[in-house]
Amino acid sequence: MTAETDHDLSREPVAAHEPSPRSGSIVLVLLVAAGLVAVAIGLMTLGRAQAQPYILGILAVLAMIGLFNLFAFAAGIIRFVDRSLDDPVMGRIADHAFDGLAVTDPRGHVVYSNAAYLTLTGASGPQDVRPVERVFIGNPDVSEAVFRLLKAAREGKRQQEEVRISGQDGSHGRWLRMRVRPLGTGKREAKYAVWSIADITRDRERQEDVFQELQHAIEYLDHAPCGFFSVNPAGELAYVNATLANWLDYDLAEIGSGGLKLADIVSGDGASLLSAIVAVPGEVKTEVFDIDLRMRTGKTMPVRLYHKLAFGADGAPGPSRTLVISRARDERSDPDRAAEVRFMRFFDHTPMAIATVERGGNVVRANARYAKLAQGLGLDSASKSIFRAVNARDRHLLIAAINQAAENQADIAPVEVALEGTKERWGQFFVTPVDAAENEAEAAIVHMLETTERRALENQINQSQKMETVGQLAGGIAHDFNNVLSAIMMANDFLLNAHKPTDPSFQDIMQIKQNATRAATLVRQLLAFSRRQTLRPQVLDLGDALSDLTMLLRRLIGEKVKLDLIHGRDLWPVKVDVSQFEQVIVNLAVNARDAMPDGGKLIIRTANVATDEAGKLAYKGMPAADYVRIEVADTGTGIPADIRDKIFEPFFSTKEVGKGTGLGLSTVYGIVKQTGGFIYVDSEPGQGTSFHIFLPRHHAEPEVQVEQPAAVAATNGAAKDAAPAAAEAKPRTDLTGQGTILLVEDEEGLRALNARGLRSRGYTVVEAENGVEAMEVLEEQSGGIDLVVSDVVMPEMDGPTLLKAMREKNPDIRFIFVSGYAEDAFEKSLPEGQQFDFLPKPFTLSQLVAAVKETMTKQG
Numbered sequence: 001m002t003a004e005t006d007h008d009l010s011r012e013p014v015a016a017h018e019p020s021p022r023s024g025s026i027v028l029v030l031l032v033a034a035g036l037v038a039v040a041i042g043l044m045t046l047g048r049a050q051a052q053p054y055i056l057g058i059l060a061v062l063a064m065i066g067l068f069n070l071f072a073f074a075a076g077i078i079r080f081v082d083r084s085l086d087d088p089v090m091g092r093i094a095d096h097a098f099d100g101l102a103v104t105d106p107r108g109h110v111v112y113s114n115a116a117y118l119t120l121t122g123a124s125g126p127q128d129v130r131p132v133e134r135v136f137i138g139n140p141d142v143s144e145a146v147f148r149l150l151k152a153a154r155e156g157k158r159q160q161e162e163v164r165i166s167g168q169d170g171s172h173g174r175w176l177r178m179r180v181r182p183l184g185t186g187k188r189e190a191k192y193a194v195w196s197i198a199d200i201t202r203d204r205e206r207q208e209d210v211f212q213e214l215q216h217a218i219e220y221l222d223h224a225p226c227g228f229f230s231v232n233p234a235g236e237l238a239y240v241n242a243t244l245a246n247w248l249d250y251d252l253a254e255i256g257s258g259g260l261k262l263a264d265i266v267s268g269d270g271a272s273l274l275s276a277i278v279a280v281p282g283e284v285k286t287e288v289f290d291i292d293l294r295m296r297t298g299k300t301m302p303v304r305l306y307h308k309l310a311f312g313a314d315g316a317p318g319p320s321r322t323l324v325i326s327r328a329r330d331e332r333s334d335p336d337r338a339a340e341v342r343f344m345r346f347f348d349h350t351p352m353a354i355a356t357v358e359r360g361g362n363v364v365r366a367n368a369r370y371a372k373l374a375q376g377l378g379l380d381s382a383s384k385s386i387f388r389a390v391n392a393r394d395r396h397l398l399i400a401a402i403n404q405a406a407e408n409q410a411d412i413a414p415v416e417v418a419l420e421g422t423k424e425r426w427g428q429f430f431v432t433p434v435d436a437a438e439n440e441a442e443a444a445i446v447h448m449l450e451t452t453e454r455r456a457l458e459n460q461i462n463q464s465q466k467m468e469t470v471g472q473l474a475g476g477i478a479h480d481f482n483n484v485l486s487a488i489m490m491a492n493d494f495l496l497n498a499h500k501p502t503d504p505s506f507q508d509i510m511q512i513k514q515n516a517t518r519a520a521t522l523v524r525q526l527l528a529f530s531r532r533q534t535l536r537p538q539v540l541d542l543g544d545a546l547s548d549l550t551m552l553l554r555r556l557i558g559e560k561v562k563l564d565l566i567h568g569r570d571l572w573p574v575k576v577d578v579s580q581f582e583q584v585i586v587n588l589a590v591n592a593r594d595a596m597p598d599g600g601k602l603i604i605r606t607a608n609v610a611t612d613e614a615g616k617l618a619y620k621g622m623p624a625a626d627y628v629r630i631e632v633a634d635t636g637t638g639i640p641a642d643i644r645d646k647i648f649e650p651f652f653s654t655k656e657v658g659k660g661t662g663l664g665l666s667t668v669y670g671i672v673k674q675t676g677g678f679i680y681v682d683s684e685p686g687q688g689t690s691f692h693i694f695l696p697r698h699h700a701e702p703e704v705q706v707e708q709p710a711a712v713a714a715t716n717g718a719a720k721d722a723a724p725a726a727a728e729a730k731p732r733t734d735l736t737g738q739g740t741i742l743l744v745e746d747e748e749g750l751r752a753l754n755a756r757g758l759r760s761r762g763y764t765v766v767e768a769e770n771g772v773e774a775m776e777v778l779e780e781q782s783g784g785i786d787l788v789v790s791d792v793v794m795p796e797m798d799g800p801t802l803l804k805a806m807r808e809k810n811p812d813i814r815f816i817f818v819s820g821y822a823e824d825a826f827e828k829s830l831p832e833g834q835q836f837d838f839l840p841k842p843f844t845l846s847q848l849v850a851a852v853k854e855t856m857t858k859q860g
Contacts, residue, residue, distance in 0.1 A: 100197040103183065104131055104153070111192070120176070120197045132178065132195055141166060149180045153193040156182045162200065175204040227303070227324030231262050233317050235275070244324055249296040267292035267300045269368035274307055274320070276371040281315040284308065290327070290344035291368065302327040302344070352447045356434065359406040359443040361387040361399070370448070377421045386446060389427075391418040398429055405433040405444035416451060425452045459645075481519070482820030482841035483747050488516050490753040493845035520842050537575045537675070539698055542606055542628060543567045549582060553589050553602075560599030561592075568607035574628050575698040580671045587668050588632040588691055595636030595689065605631040609694065619692075622678045626697035633690040639683040647681065735849045737856055739786035740764045744774045744802065745818075746794045754789070757845040758852065771797025775805060785813060787856060789848075792819035803834060816855055818843070 039058065043051035094101055100117030102110050113129045121135045133150055136142050145161035152159035158181045166173045177200045183192035221228060227244030229237055237260045245252050248265055263271045270291035277287055286308045292300040306323040347354065353370035355363045362384045363370075377389055390398050394417035401415050412431045419425040430447040495509045546565060554563055585604070592602050607629050609617075615624035639647065648669040668691075672679045676696050683689040741763050745751035748769070755765040766781065768774035771794055778785060788806065792799040799817055806813050815836040839851045 098198070100195075102129070102131070102195045104193045104195065106191040108133075117195075117197060120199060132197070136163075136165075139165065145178065149178055149195075153180045153182075153195075156190045158182075173201075174199055175201045227326070229322050229324065231274070231320045231322070233319070235262050235271070236260070237262060237265070238319055247295070247301060247324075247326065248293060265293050267294040269372040271368075272371035272375055273368050274305075274322075276366075276374065277307075277309055277317075279311050279315040279317060281311055282313050284310045293324070352449050354448075355386060355446050356442040357386050357402060357444055357446055358441060359402065361385045361402060364442050373427075373448070373450070377419055377425075389420055389448075391420050394418050398431075401429065401431040402444050402446070405431045408433050408435075419450070419452075425450065426455050427451060480820070483750055485516055485520050485842035487747070487750045487753055489513070489520070489842050489844050490750070490757060490848075492516060493757070494753075497845075516842075537577050539573050539575050539700070540578060540581070541571065542574060542630065542695075543571050545578065545581065546585070546604060546606065546630075549585055552586070556586065556589055557593040557602055561596055562599075562601045564601060564603045566603065566605040568605070568628075570608070571606055572608055572626065572628050572697040573700070574695040576675050576695060577671075580675075584668045584671050584693070585630075585632070587665065591665065592632065592634035592636060592689070595634055595638075600635040600688075603631070603633045605633070607631075608697075614694075619678065619680050619694075622680075622694060627677075627694040628697060630693040630695070631690055632693070633688060635688045638685040638687050639681065639689055640685055644681065644683060648679075735846065735853050736762045737849075737853050738762055738764075739856055740766065740781070740784065741852065742766050742768060742774060742777060742781075742785045742788045742790075744768045744771065744788065744790035744794070744799075746770055746791060754848060757848060758789075761849045761853075763852070770794045771799070771802035771805070774802055778806060778809065785810075787814045787816065787852065789816045789818060789852065792817050803836065807834065814855055816851060 040055075043054050046054075094112075095114045097114055097116055100120040101112075101114045102117045103112040105111050108131055110129050110131055113123075113126070117123075118125070118129060121130060121132075123129045133146050136146055142161075142163040142165065145163045149159050149161055158179070160177065160179045162175065162177050164173055164175050177198045179196045181194050183189040183194055222242035224241065224243055227247060228239075228241040229244055230239040232238045240250070240252070240260075242252055250260075250265075262274065266274075268291075270289070273289050273291065274287075277285055286306060289305040289307060291303065291305065293303050294300055304325045304327055306325075308321040308323075310318045312318065347367050350367065350369065353367065353373045355366035355370045357363055363386055374389060386402075387395050387398060397415045397417055401412050404412050410433065412433075415429045415431070417427060417429065419427050427448050427450050430449075432445045432447070434442045434444055492509060492513050496506075496513070499506045499509060546567070550563070550565060557563060589602060589604075596602075609627040609629050611624050611626055614622065614627055647665050669679060672693055672695075678694045680692045680694075681689065682692070741758055743751060743755050743758070743765050745754065745767075746769055751767055751769075755767055758765045766777055766785070768777050771790075774788070774790070775797075788802075790799045790802055794802075797805075799819070803815055803817075806815075816839055817836055818839045818841055820841040837851065837855050839848065843851075
């Protein structure tokens with residue numbers, strides 16, 4: 001038990017130091033206890049009566065001592081304490097610390113301070129000690145920092161501040177680091193704050209000296225007579241000196257703010273040279289490059305770079321150190337250097353990749369275009385062999401060419417091979433031998449020109465020409481077939497008229513009619529592919545048209561396939577033939593169904609595509625304009641890449657024999673093209689197929705209403721619009737009539753059948769084989785001709801020429817053109833404003849006499 005002042009109580013213990021043993025002795029306690037026991041035993045031997053006064057006296061003394069200690073403990077004069085707080089080691093650590101230490105109570109009074117604190121605060125002794133806020137009160141430089149420290153002390157938080165104390169009498173002053181923290185984590189200890197003050201003036205001065213030296217070094221580097229820059233592994237400029245910034249007309253502050261990359265200041269593909277250095281783990285490489293730098297204004301400046309790059313143990317490159325020497329002066333002062341600069345500029349800026357190689361294919365040196373090509377092919381920096389740039393299947397061709405060059409053979413044929421990489425790319429290599437006497441390390445000079453775009457354009461042109469040629473062939477076949485089918489169908493109608501349904505041969509005749517009709521459908525599909533069919537376009541809302549098709553499509557695709565129709569908002573109108581557009585959607589839906597034998601999902605999606613968006617699409621051959629897109633997508637088996645370019649060809653089919661004509665997609669292609677649209681396909685095996693149809697937006701134009709006599713046939717354009725209405729009208733039961741008809745047809749058999757059919761309905765028919773003969777007949781006919789039914793394509797004089805010639809003699813003569821070609825195929829050859837009707841081949845007898853009857857009635 002010891003008595004201590006509050007000053008001694010508040011001394012902070014050091015947790016890291018184990019307390020020393022207690023200063024009291026257990027032996028002394030035992031001696032005192034033994035003495036008391038001995039006195040008690042001695043008193044017992046005296047007898048009870050004689051020992052009683054002594055015992056009472058001893059007890060009274062002990063009681064007085066105990067009562068005194070009790071009152072002293074209650075008054076705080078003495079108290080029981082942990083003797084470890086009096087540990088001299090811990091006390092000396094705090095007392096003799098370099099930093100000033102002080103402890104303040106909740107009222108802010110200093111209850112402990114060491115010698116260093118007295119020195120730093122200017123106190124003359126313990127009686128003059130003051131808290132931190134009173135020491136630096138009134139100093140505006142540190143008042144804010146002291147306020148923050150006091151606030152942290154009151155809140156029981158840690159805080160640190162560094163302040164500069166101005167010196168007196170012109171002295172430099174000092175830098176102080178002030179810290180505050182709570183004494184402990186307990187509730188009572190947290191109210192006490194531990195303050196520390198350290199003089200860091202020397203450290204600050206040392207830092208300022210280093211900073212000044214660094215500033216001087218940077219200033220020297222900035223104003224050096226050569227440029228300097230550093231590039232990080234991401235290709236960003238980490239540093240550019242003032243000289244180089246001045247050369248390139250850049251502001252140093254702008255470069256320091258970031259965002260400027262090496263590719264921004266290097267002209268052409270020169271940046272690829274710097275990033276193509278072969279990595280060697282743990283080594284430092286310095287390469288020399290002659291390239292052009294690009295100024296802010298876009299002008300170029302020839303320079304020589306000494307590019308130093310260090311690689312880590314894992315081969316990762318660090319920031320570069322690059323010295324830049326301007327060679328612009330060389331062009332004016334030294335002719336030899338000027339020639340070298342011109343050659344290097346030519347070498348690096350040529351559009352061909354150039355490299356010199358050894359016989360084994362290793363690249364000795366290369367220009368910037370080759371470095372960029374290697375990076376584009378995904379070759380790593382360690383791939384120095386030029387053979388790595390070529391696909392494995394074609395690599396032997398380039399090896400053979402370089403071997404020929406190594407043997408000093410001239411006139412080596414160019415080699416066109418597939419390049420390495422994930423995408424299909426092609427390149428043409430030109431190999432030239434190098435004189436071994438000049439350079440033993442180099443065997444050949446290789447010039448490479450990428451031909452990917454050229455081959456793609458050639459394939460596109462070839463495909464377009466092939467489709468056009470096939471279309472012309474299909475159109476020609478369809479025209480001839482229409483003539484044959486017209487004769488078959490006309491003769492079949494005569495047989496049907498001559499036989500009753502009860503006749504045994506009637507069913508055979510009907511079978512002929514059905515197959516002839518089926519053949520006519522196939523011919524119409526050929527005409528659709530060749531874009532020579534007759535279309536009746538009308539303004540259409542695709543959303544409504546597709547909604548009307550929904551029930552039909554659900555029946556066609558079956559229950560296993562889910563149909564999902566997604567309409568775009570506010571679709572623009574388009575002008576298409578409704579029946580032909582429906583055929584396009586039906587054909588694509590049927591193909592999608594066949595590609596999903598186990599079921600799947602068919603999605604038909606529509607959307608507007610503005611001109612700007614269309615220009616950004618990667619589809620070739622489609623000009624930028626406003627379109628309405630119809631996407632027909634399935635989740636089926638997909639289309640292999642090797643047949644993707646053939647799917648629109650007629651008679652091409654992947655289905656089994658007898659399960660498809662191969663005209664479905666060719667019909668789709670022809671209808672879309674003839675409508676003025678475009679169709680593209682995206683497909684991957686196992687990932688499904690998407691057909692994208694782009695139809696041009698229809699812009700409504702004000703139509704001028706012109707009244708025409710009822711007896712005059714519609715114009716070519718009006719005839720197209722009127723045809724659907726005529727088709728919807730119910731056929732008349734009475735197809736007989738009167739009048740003289742001039743029938744012009746170069747197919748004798750078909751002409752005879754047509755004439756026979758018209759005569760059977762009461763008309764007088766005059767026949768002509770071609771246009772020249774028809775003009776002679778017109779001159780000979782005294783009673784006049786009421787109607788001319790003429791083929792379009794004929795020898796000597798075709799139908800349009802015949803129309804023009806007859807109208808010159810008789811402007812009111814009526815005309816019906818019949819042809820296996822579409823009306824659009826010859827309308828451009830007609831004189832503007834001519835009026836006629838059109839009947840496409842093949843046609844039946846009833847269709848022919850109905851067209852004649854209608855024309856005679858309208859114009860009669």
